[in-house]
Amino acid sequence: MLLRRSSETLRLSIIHLRPFSHAAAISPKEGAPLDPLAPLEYLEGFPRPDPKHAETIMAVPRLSSGKIISAKERKAGRVPSIVFEQEKGEEGGNKRLISVQAKQVRKLIDHLGQSFFLSRLFELEVRSEFGGAGDLIEKVRVLPRKLHLHSATDAPMNVTFLRAPSSALLKVDVPLVFRGEDASPGLRKGSYLNVIKRTVKYLCPADIVPPYIDVDLSELDVGQKLLMRDLKFHPRLQLLQSPDQPVCKIAGSAAQEQRKSK
Incomplete structure (x- = not known):
């Protein structure tokens, strides 16, 4: 019985940590494959990200969700956020609950604009505490996928991120x-x-x-x-x-x- 439970625990751990796959990001029904002959790099004459806006978004883990927890996070100057591995991560996509610093996200949105913030990749660093002194839990490249702003103040209320390794195809x-x-x-x-x-x-x-x-x-x-x-x-x-x-x-x-x- 104990061996069976251990095997089940290991199986669930493997599922939770499965790597990012193309199939997780896009359904094959959504069009023809991309041109396999074109180089996978920014080409001359096409826009590329401005390096001056390259920034690592700092985050700490959040143990639970809910309106009361989210309200406490915002009152403390943090934005309740979530990191998924795939487009429909709520259906199961290596989910991690985090909180990011409200002042950092607000600065990025003000500098870039909302639409440009949502089309920009960032490094995300999750540590046990803010300030760089805490233990590193995860460091990953992400795409901000959804952004919810307060209707009156434009203060960031929630941010959803997608993990964006080189293997990912992103909408x-x-x-x-x-x-x-x-x-x-x-x-x-x-x-x-x-x-x-x-x-x-x-x-x-x-x-x-x-x-x-x-x-x-x-x-x-x-x-x-x-x-x-x-x-x-x-x-x-x-x-x-x-x-x-x-x-x-x-x-x-x-x-x-x-x-x-x-």
Whole structure:
């Protein structure tokens, strides 16, 4: 009987510590495989993370969850958070309850912006206590997956992280950066930019998650639009939305619309 219990304990431990797998991050139903010939590195001409924002997020373990525990954590200047191994970690993904420092997360969000914070990889260091003196429990690269801010103060309330080893494929809502407004023929005629999408979802190898995608407006005239298929991105990324979905359009001014209607 004792041997059977020991075997069961060992089996559960192995399940809990299973390594990150591609299958855990993405279902094969969600599209064709990524281009296997493209190099798994940032390419010249494509955005790459700014090293000045590279930072290790410090965390301590949290033994339990719940509204009362979370309220105490926030009152102490900590943000109740969680680290998963896969996209739907709540279904079983090597979960670890942690708390991070509210002032550090708030600073990163203020510097980067919310969308850019959620498309940036960070090192996460979990220690027994803050300050670097505590025992190291886990050090891992992570992607902030979800962020809940207070509706009135924008104070961080909860953060969900995904472990992001090199083997991981991650679904990322990558923010769009619009450039070339000064050269756009349509905008120079007095039209305005109608932004339809501010982020686009891609399947990204963890080593080349883009901080943003450039959107070139320099050749757009009145009435013209850009679709998701028109965006330029690393060949190892896979678009997870309809390529025919519009991103932006150069819309005519009110005066131009009136002239067209006459």
